[in-house]
Amino acid sequence: MDFRELLDTILCRLVQNTLRQRKDAMLNRETLPDLDLMRRVQEGEMVSYNTLVNRYKDRLFNVLYRMLSSEDEANDLLQETFLRVWQHKMSYDFRFAFSTWIYTIALNLARNELRRRKKIKFLDIFDFADKLAAKEEKKDTSTNLKTLLESEMKRLPEKYKTAFLLRDVDNLSYEEIAQVLGVPLGTVKSRVNRARAILRTRLKPRLEESYELSKGTVLPINIL
Template structure:
C-alpha cells in the first residue's frame, strides 16, 4: 500500500528532518486555524491552538499510527484542544436541546451566495453574525461536531474518527446541535 504524503513526511520528521516537519506545518496550519477559529471565535485562542497542536504533533510523532489518516490524527489533537478551551469558559447556554427530537435546519443553507447587492450584503452580514452568535452558544460537545460537519465539510465517519466516537453518537450530536441552533435562530431570523 502506498503511504500518504503526510505519513511519509511524519516518518521523515521523526528521523529529524526539519524540512519535512515544516512541510506538515505548511499543509495544515491554515486548515487548523480556520477550524479552531470557527470553534472558538477568538483569533488569539485559535492561533494558540494551532501552535499547541503542532507542538503536540512534534512531541508525539512516534505515537502516530501510519495505518490511520494523518489528517484524522492532527484534527483530533486540534479539536480536543479547542474543546478543552471551550470547557474552561463559563457556560452561557442552556441544555434544553438535549431532550429535543425534532429535525432541525442547517442555518448555513439560509445564506445566499449569488446576486449580491449592497442591501443583500448587509443582510448577509447580519445573518452571518446571528448564526455565528448562535453557534457560539452551543455546548462544546455539539459545537465541535457542527463545526467539523458544516464548516470543515467532514463526513460523519471522518468526524467519528477525529473525535473517536461511534457514527451513531455523531449523528445524534449533529441532530441535537441543529435543533439547538434552530431554536436559537427561529426568534432572530
C-alpha cells in the first residue's frame, strides 16, 4: 500500500467513525428525559434539540391542525414553536415540565392566529367516525356523521374545547393542562367533564341510531 492509499484508508475510517459516533449520540439522546435534553440544548447541542423536535412534532401538529383546520398553518406554527424553543432556550425554567412549556408556546401561537381570523374551526377528532359510517345503510352517512361531529365541536365554548382537546385527544395530564392554561386543576377537570357531557348529550341520538341502541342505553364512556 503506497502513501496515497494509506491516507485514503485513514480518511475513510475517520468518516465512518464520525458517522458512527453521530448515530450513537442520537440513539443515546432518544432515551434521555426532556429535562436532560434541554440542559444540553442550553449548551448549544443540536443533536439534543433535534431529538426534542422529533419527540414532539407529531403531537403538536395534531393539536395545531385541529385548532386551525389548516395543514399549512399548522406546519407554519409548528416551525415557529420550535424556533422559539431554540431562541428562548436559556429562559426555560427547569421547575416545570418541558411538555408544559412547549404546549404553552404552541397554544399561544394558535390563539393569536384564531384571534386574527376572528373565527375558530375544529376538524373531526373522533377516530370512530368511519367505523360507525360503515354500519350505516346510506352511502353519505360518513359525511353526515363527520359534519355533525365537527358542528358540535364548533359549538363548544373555546375554554371547554381547548381543555377537551388537550385531555382526550392529546392525552396530557390534568396537571399539565392546568399549567398550560394557567387555571386551577379543579377548573380543568370541570371543563373537560363539561365538554364531554355536552357532546354526549348532543351526539347520543345520532349514535344511538347508528348503533341501533335503545333510548335508555348508556353510551360507553370511551365513545366521547
